[in-house]
Amino acid sequence: MPEVTRRPTIVDVARVARVSTATVSRVLNGRRVTDPELIRRVRLAAAELHYRPSGTARNLQAGVTRLIGVVVPDLRNPSFSELLGGLADATAAQDHRLLVADAKESPDEERTLIQELALHCDGLVLCSPRLALDDLARFGRGPLVCTNRSVGDLPISSAGVDSYAGMAEVVRHLAGLGHRHIGYLAGPPTSWSDAERQRALGDTAAGLRIRVTVEPAGSTSDDGYRALPALVAAGVSAVVAFNDLVAIGSLARMRERGFDVPGDISLAGFDDIPVAQFLAPPLTTVRLPTEEVGRRAWDLLWNQLTKAGRTGTVRLPTELVVRASTGAARA
Amino acid sequence: MPEVTRRPTIVDVARVARVSTATVSRVLNGRRVTDPELIRRVRLAAAELHYRPSGTARNLQAGVTRLIGVVVPDLRNPSFSELLGGLADATAAQDHRLLVADAKESPDEERTLIQELALHCDGLVLCSPRLALDDLARFGRGPLVCTNRSVGDLPISSAGVDSYAGMAEVVRHLAGLGHRHIGYLAGPPTSWSDAERQRALGDTAAGLRIRVTVEPAGSTSDDGYRALPALVAAGVSAVVAFNDLVAIGSLARMRERGFDVPGDISLAGFDDIPVAQFLAPPLTTVRLPTEEVGRRAWDLLWNQLTKAGRTGTVRLPTELVVRASTGAARA
DNA sequence: GTGAAAGCGCTAACAC
DNA sequence: GTGTTAGCGCTTTCAC
Numbered sequence: 001m002p003e004v005t006r007r008p009t010i011v012d013v014a015r016v017a018r019v020s021t022a023t024v025s026r027v028l029n030g031r032r033v034t035d036p037e038l039i040r041r042v043r044l045a046a047a048e049l050h051y052r053p054s055g056t057a058r059n060l061q062a063g064v065t066r067l068i069g070v071v072v073p074d075l076r077n078p079s080f081s082e083l084l085g086g087l088a089d090a091t092a093a094q095d096h097r098l099l100v101a102d103a104k105e106s107p108d109e110e111r112t113l114i115q116e117l118a119l120h121c122d123g124l125v126l127c128s129p130r131l132a133l134d135d136l137a138r139f140g141r142g143p144l145v146c147t148n149r150s151v152g153d154l155p156i157s158s159a160g161v162d163s164y165a166g167m168a169e170v171v172r173h174l175a176g177l178g179h180r181h182i183g184y185l186a187g188p189p190t191s192w193s194d195a196e197r198q199r200a201l202g203d204t205a206a207g208l209r210i211r212v213t214v215e216p217a218g219s220t221s222d223d224g225y226r227a228l229p230a231l232v233a234a235g236v237s238a239v240v241a242f243n244d245l246v247a248i249g250s251l252a253r254m255r256e257r258g259f260d261v262p263g264d265i266s267l268a269g270f271d272d273i274p275v276a277q278f279l280a281p282p283l284t285t286v287r288l289p290t291e292e293v294g295r296r297a298w299d300l301l302w303n304q305l306t307k308a309g310r311t312g313t314v315r316l317p318t319e320l321v322v323r324a325s326t327g328a329a330r331a
Numbered sequence: 332m333p334e335v336t337r338r339p340t341i342v343d344v345a346r347v348a349r350v351s352t353a354t355v356s357r358v359l360n361g362r363r364v365t366d367p368e369l370i371r372r373v374r375l376a377a378a379e380l381h382y383r384p385s386g387t388a389r390n391l392q393a394g395v396t397r398l399i400g401v402v403v404p405d406l407r408n409p410s411f412s413e414l415l416g417g418l419a420d421a422t423a424a425q426d427h428r429l430l431v432a433d434a435k436e437s438p439d440e441e442r443t444l445i446q447e448l449a450l451h452c453d454g455l456v457l458c459s460p461r462l463a464l465d466d467l468a469r470f471g472r473g474p475l476v477c478t479n480r481s482v483g484d485l486p487i488s489s490a491g492v493d494s495y496a497g498m499a500e501v502v503r504h505l506a507g508l509g510h511r512h513i514g515y516l517a518g519p520p521t522s523w524s525d526a527e528r529q530r531a532l533g534d535t536a537a538g539l540r541i542r543v544t545v546e547p548a549g550s551t552s553d554d555g556y557r558a559l560p561a562l563v564a565a566g567v568s569a570v571v572a573f574n575d576l577v578a579i580g581s582l583a584r585m586r587e588r589g590f591d592v593p594g595d596i597s598l599a600g601f602d603d604i605p606v607a608q609f610l611a612p613p614l615t616t617v618r619l620p621t622e623e624v625g626r627r628a629w630d631l632l633w634n635q636l637t638k639a640g641r642t643g644t645v646r647l648p649t650e651l652v653v654r655a656s657t658g659a660a661r662a
Numbered sequence: 663g664t665g666a667a668a669g670c671g672c673t674a675a676c677a678c
Numbered sequence: 679g680t681g682t683t684a685g686c687g688c689t690t691t692c693a694c
Contacts, residue, residue, distance in 0.1 A: 009671055020681045027671055034679060055451035056396060057671035060386045061688050067430070067451075088406055088433045097448070099398070100431045102419045117428070120386035120398075123555040221609050232361060245606070246475035266557060275576070278552050278583035280611045299448055340687055356689055365663060388687035391670050526674045666693080678681075 008049040017045035028053065053206050066096045068301065069117030069124045071110055075102040077219060079243065079271050079290050080127055083147065086294025087125060093300065094121075107131050107215030110288060114139055123301045130190040143304040145297045148228055149192045157311040159301040163193045163270075166286040167200035170240055170268050173284075175208045178329035179238040179266065182210060183231030185217035185250060187242030194242055197270070201240070217246050224249025232257070237265060237271065237329045244269035244276050246287055251279065251325070262327030272321055281324035289316045339380040354453050359384065359390075397427045399632065400448030400455045406433040408550060410621050411458055412575065414478065415627025418456060427453070430585040436519065438462050445470055451602035453606065454632045461521040471509055474635040480523045488631040490624050494524045497617040497649035498531035501571055503601050504615075504651060506539045509660035510569040510597065513541060514562030514655045516548035516555055516581060518573030525573055528601070532571070548577050555580025563588070568596060568660045575600035575607050575616055582610065582656070593658030603652055612655035620647045 014021040026033045045051070059065045068091055088098055088184040088280045099121055103110040107130045114131075118124060123143035129136065133152050140156045174182055185199055187194035198214065212267045213234040217227035224246035231239055241247035247269030251261065259265050261281055265331055269276065272287035280326040296314045303310050345352040350369055357364045358373040376382070390396045397421055403411045418427055430452055433439040438461045445462075449455060454474035460467065464483050471487045477492040505513055515532055519523035529545065536543045544565040548558035555577035562570055562581075572578035578600030582592065590596050592612055600607065603618035627645045634641045 009675095011671080015440075021672080022674080022681060023679090026680090029673085031673095032679075038680085052473075053450060054391070054671050056390045057686090058450075058673080060385070060391050060671080060688090061673050063686070065387060075416040076412055078409055078412070081407055081409070084431075085406040085433065088431070091637050092432070096450075100415075100419070100429050101423070102416065119384060119389075121426075142383075182681090203473050221605055225609070232558055248606050248609045252611075252613075255611055275606060278556070279499045280586055282583075287503055341689095343689080352688080353665060353667095353690075354663090360689085362689095363663075369664085385687050388670090389689080391672090391687080394670070477684050608665090664694085666691105668689105668691080670688090672686090673684105675682105675684080678680085 010045065010051075010053070012049055013042065013045045013051050014050060017041040030293055036046055040317055043309070045324045056232075064122050065120060067099050067121045067299075068096050069099045069101070069114075069121035070102050070127065071101050071103050071113050071124070071129065072127045073105050073110075073130060074219075075100070078245070078273055079288075082278045082290045083127060083294040083297075086291035087298055089293075090295040090298035094298075104128070105130065105190070107135075107190070111135060118142055123305055125297050125301060128191065128193065128228070143301055145301045145304075146187065147293055147297050149162060153314075155311050157297075157304060157313065159300055159314040159316075161193075161268055161288045161290070161293060161297040161316050162318055163196040163288075164200040166270065166288070166320070167197040168204045169238070169320045170284075171201060171204040171208065171210070173322065174238045174240075174266060174326065175210055177238075177327060178331075180329070181234075181236045181238075183236030184212065184214045185227050185231065185239060185241040185246050186214055187217070187219055187246070189216070191219075191242075197242070217242060217250075219243060219245065221245045221249030221252070225253045228253040232265075238266060238326070239267050241267070241269045244271045244273045244283060247283060247325075248275075248279065248283070251283075264330070266326040266329070269327055276321075277323065279325070284323045284326040285321055287319045287321050289318075292316055332393070339382045341384070343380055343591065344373065344376045344382050347380060348372040352607075359643070363507045395453050396451060398430050398452045399427050400430045400432070400445075400452035401434050402434050402444050402448065402455070402459065402460065403458045404434050404436050404441075404461060405550075406431070409576070409604055413621045414625040414628075417622035418629055419625075421626040421629035425629075430473065430481075433463070436461065436521070438466075438521070442466060442567060449473055452634055456628050456632060459522060459524065474632055476632045476635075478624055478628050481643075486642050488628075488635060490627040490631055490645040490647075492524075492619045492621070492624060492647050493649055494527040494619075495531040497601065497619070498528040498571070499535045500649070500651045501615075501617055502532060502535040502539065502541070504539055504653065505569045505571075505599070505657065508569075508597065508658060509662075511541055511660070512565075512569075513543055514565060514567035514570045514571040515543065515545045516558050516562065516570060516577050518547055518548070518550055518577070520547070521572075522550075528573070548573060548581075550574060550576065552576045552580030552583070555582075556584045559584040563596075569657070570596060570598050572598070572600045575602045575604045575614060578614060578616070578656075579606075579610065583615075592656055595661070597657040597660070600655055605650075608654065610656070615654045615657040616652050618650045618652050620649075623647055 101113045145157040213228045217223040228250040269285040276283040430443045476488040547559045548554040559581040600616040605615040
């Protein structure tokens with residue numbers, strides 16, 4: 001039993017097996033080595049020493065890391081974990097791994113993380129980045145994809161969902177039910193998706209001569225619970241929430257107030273998270289293909305990684321899922 | 332403007348700045364370099380070439396990666412994203428990053444991932460690993476922490492939650508309300524936490540002379556929705572679900588069947604996910620300090636990384652949160 | 663204080 | 679077919 005206190009290297013294995021390091025490397029990587037005796041000795045030595053190749057050294061030699069950096073505004077937000085899931089599946093299929101960091105909704109943190117991750121990864125995926133556009137431009141030289149965020153005319157790839165069309169569709173749905181005054185529980189002020197939704201809401205409602213009241217909420221159920229009363233006070237007959245979580249919070253408050261949904265007030269959300277269909281009443285919501293956004297982001301990044309620099313843009317359609325939380329407006 | 336087609340290295344910067352690579356390195360790392368002219372030239376050259384140091388080369392030189400590998404059975408499961416969140420916060424505070432991989436509930440995939448990640452990381456966190464104990468033992472040599480999983484008497488660190496006590500508490504709560512027949516919507520068969528809960532259920536119910544019916548469900552709301560009828564048919568007056576998601580699915584089915592909760596049937600879950608309090612009725616559930624488990628896992632790992640090999644075990648207490656979904660059994 | 667050179671652990675030319 | 683050796687890009691002694 002040889003004595004090695006530090007982590008064993010390929011040199012140690014070569015010495016113990018009485019072969020060259022090249023042979024060790026070849027055996028371990030399944031390259032052409034014919035002598036079965038050598039193979040045996042190498043495997044034995046490697047096992048005996050508990051040898052594990054250094055991924056870092058391999059990466060340095062290979063010139064790539066097969067690592068993709070992902071920056072998320074909030075790891076705990078279920079819609080980001082869904083995106084992360086799609087991204088992980090897609091990258092794993094091509095033998096790449098995810099280096100994940102949580103920016104905690106801070107643009108400064110985001111910038112710091114991007115700069116650090118960029119050193120260790122082959123490419124970056126920025127999820128709904130809160131960063132200013134010109135900051136983004138500086139990082140655009142490396143392979144980079146943004147999700148759910150406009151990138152202006154920057155040469156940056158971007159994958160996202162057509163929030164504008166989605167919101168337009170809910171508004172028309174509600175208008176069709178006779179609602180003349182819609183309240184919106186807005187998302188985080190830094191969210192580009194929220195801005196898109198507000199724009200669509202304004203445009204569509206104006207065209208339909210529908211009144212709109214916007215109340216700042218946020219992205220959690222607590223936010224929805226807290227913000228609802230303002231909309232009720234404003235006299236809306238239907239509420240659209242930035243996402244399903246916010247909708248759930250506001251729904252709880254509606255019940256507390258004794259409102260019948262949708263008899264007294266209608267409610268719709270965004271995302272179609274798994275529990276949406278199990279609520280009472282089941283929630284009408286704009287389904288976003290979030291997981292697919294993750295997969296598409298990888299496609300885009302992969303293109304940049306291989307076809308050297310080809311950027312692209314993907315905008316995925318939404319789908320209005322009408323359930324029981326929206327109904328005809330009171331006469 | 333110098334012509335470099337490949338990614339610029341420190342040598343390129345040194346050449347352009349007409350200094351040694353050592354000086355470049357020192358300037359960029361804020362080491363002692365006095366001549367302001369040199370500093371200026373280095374910074375200028377670096378900026379001009381858009382130079383970015385190679386993290387891989389640095390890691391190789393440093394002998395560490397500051398990367399922690401995390402293997403999760405299912406990235407989309409909200410309770411894992413919460414754990415991941417806690418882990419990310421804790422590691423980030425000590426300048427480490429997370430390399431995340433989704434094993435998709437497969438023990439084989441898990442093994443493969445562990446072996447691969449181990450090559451690139453300083454340590455590993457295995458979340459609720461489905462792997463057999465002896466497989467685990469083989470990986471135990473490297474710094475390793477398991478969450479929510481017994482590790483027998485293996486020299487492996489482990490952080491988790493006291494599922495046994497949590498289940499015992501719900502059962503006593505239900506018994507106190509007069510329930511004599513409890514149904515359990517079981518989790519994934521490979522889940523160690525589920526096994527613990529079943530054991531606690533059996534033990535506690537036996538002590539209280541309460542009847543128990545266990546029905547295999549899973550970990551999603553769909554599973555809960557699907558599995559509920561069997562329990563109803565068995566005549567239980569209270570249902571405990573493996574987690575809140577499963578509880579939500581079964582709750583939807585109870586409503587569909589016209590049951591009043593908790594008038595006709597009581598329901599309790601595990602986790603206390605954020606939406607639990609917003610359901611109708613608000614869900615009684617065993618709150619698990621999942622995020623804290625993530626933080627503790629890092630503490631444990633950090634100990635191994637620094638104090639070379641000190642393993643440890645942390646078992647966190649649960650808390651029964653009684654809301655409106657549990658009530659007195661029908662007389 | 664700055665430069666030359668060794669070396670981190672590995673793979674892949676290139677010799678033999 | 680196997681061994682020798684030159685790097686991959688960086689940091690850090692060690693001389694000067």
